Amino acid sequence: MEVVDKVRTEVLDHFGVDTAAVDSASVTFLGLEPIEILRIPGDELVHYVTLGGSRHPMGDPSDLLADPVRGPRAELVLALRAGAGSNAGLAKTLGVLAATPVVEGVVLQADALLDLGEPMWRDAPFTAVLLGESDIPDVVLPEPAEPVRYLTVVPVTATEAAWVRVRGAQALRDAWVEAGIDVHDPARGAASL
DSSP, rough: OOOOHHHHHHHHHHOOOGGGGOOOEEEOOSSSEEEEEEEEEEESEEEEEEEEEEESOOTTTTOOSOOOOOOOEEEEEEEEEOOTTTSHHHHHHHHHHHHHHHHOOOOOOOOOOHHHESSSSSSOOEEEEEEOOOOOOOOOOOOTSOOOOEEEEEEHHHHHHHHHHHHHHHHHHHHHHTOOOOOOOOOOOOOOO
């Protein structure tokens, strides 16, 4: 089962673009298969989509044997009003996030907060991300494999990450709405919390 090819086809269909209209970068980590990051330009937003994180199901790191078929699978999508620049390091960061389940045994899911320990891209004020539900439909795989889910990636500042730890993901989302913050703006300020 070529999961990555199926996911690529369906995500390009979702955005209504051809492969030729999409830039891509590949990130490789020692001992892991490559993670590809697609840059899909749109009218208002640039979408950065991972391919390869769903190649294998995510599982409990304490399990003696990983199930090669069953378990949740996920890819990530980040939408920004303007690109972060091809040399800013964003592709590497998204590759790291997509590889987190294999490297650290983390199961990616909505409302998860992932600390990066460094800026998300060069000179960015964001050092963590908040995952959320995506409007990209799940990619159905042959039984018994679970479908591939897309999760949104929203960059957050250290202060916002602390707010999520104390109050929860929805409280931060509510603060963004109340303050009129556009989370797709790569130059946005932090919410006043």
